[in-house]
Amino acid sequence: MKIASLLSTLIALFIGVAGGYLIGQRGGTDQDAGAKKSQSGETSSSGIGSLAGTSKSSSKSSKTTNSPTEASGSNLTAEAKKLMSSGDVTEAMKMILNSPGSISRMEALLDFVKELEPDEVELAIDEVGKMARGGDMFMSMGLLMSRYAEIDPEKALEFVGTRDRMTRGWGTSSILRTWASKDPKAAADHLTKQMDSEGTDDWSMRRTASNVAKEWAKQDTNAALAWAKGLPGEVKGDALGNIIEQITTEDPLRAAEVAMSFEGEQQERSFRTIADRWSANEPEKALKWAEGLTVEGRVGVMEEALENWVREDPESTVAYLDKMEASERDSIMKEVVEQWARTGGDATVDAANWVASQADGEGKVDATGEVVGQWMRSDPEAASEWLGAQPVGDARDRGVAALLRDRSVREDPSTSVAWADTISDDKMRSEYVERSARSWLGSDRASALEYLETSESLSAEQKTKLIELPADQLQRGRGDDFRGRGRRPF
Structure with a gap:
């Protein structure tokens, strides 16, 4: 696997599983009484954690374990697989996650996980669950859940359903996302049944539906849209939002056409998503499209494009802002200036001076507070000196309030x-x-x-x-x- 592809896969898994962990945190850390025990024997009280601890596995296992520097690449994976087959799950995971080099470790973990059988995946999941929360834990759990989903997604879901609440939280979302990447309709049907029985008043359910919808949209946009439109309430909104985001990466105008069929808040939210994603690569084209909209919330859509453009070309962005109607400029000045000032250095100074040059009004007041707040994080003395030189009035007052925070x-x-x-x-x-x-x-x-x-x-x-x-x-x-x-x- 190419390094770029490997990194993309692991980053996606890391974000997904870390998000799932936060979901699980809401439900506490209670362990189910029937949780399956690892067959590796007793481990240190801290679990694998950062893998600095020493396993209390048999001396025979310890003797057969090569140090990370002795085993590399396929040899390391093969040695870890032998340990896994012998029942020493702790030492197997320890060998992989203590291997030198971040990229090499990721590759070794991926090579190791993709050869595991269902029973081995279950043992590894229970072992990884003992680790301290962090990058290694999230990365390992994400890959293990994805591996199980590729082998037998329904069995994988049944397994995580018997685990503690945190594992259920991140496991269900990760498994359904992986399932959807191969068979989105089956994953969506399963999730629909789950929502019918458990309800949708759950942030994790919304997040999972969004992931399934996005995966489906990569393969069949129309089918994904038809499914998402039939979902209830906020779940529907999040799923449609992810579909629009996916379509925008391939064809922004097609995404705009789809969004035009939506109504109310969903339409405005979708238009803003399109402007944000499109303007990340082509800000002027995105802005021109947003400018031509005739729907309510048009200026807010333009704001998304201007926020990205000001980071790339502040001079052109300011020239555009100066030509806008005062009321429209005032309504978005704060957000655009926030992105400009965040660039730091001379950009923050330029943003502050541009704000100071504007006519008095709500936009200038809000933008002054924003630019001072950003500037205080990077150069408080310069921010204080600039603010002290501003004329008395509402804008300066807002700047002082930001400084005092x-x-x-x-x-x-x-x-x-x-x-x-x-x-x-x-x-x-x-x-x-x-x-x-x-x-x-x-x-x-x-x-x-x-x-x-x-x-x-x-x-x-x-x-x-x-x-x-x-x-x-x-x-x-x-x-x-x-x-x-x-x-x-x-």
């Missing part, structure tokens, strides 16, 4: 209070000063009390309440000797 500023209460005092809106200023002063009282009470004596941002009642707060209700900062990353506003 930065952890380093929150942990420097005196600086936090100084910034909060510059907010022009009385109600907003009072709120942020009170919050910052509370933290200051917890870290440097003497200095905070001195400030409160002369503060005009708080009422007498607010000052009294703050001063009388018990120590356990004060938000403690880092102390007077701590200097945050952001500069004071003067």
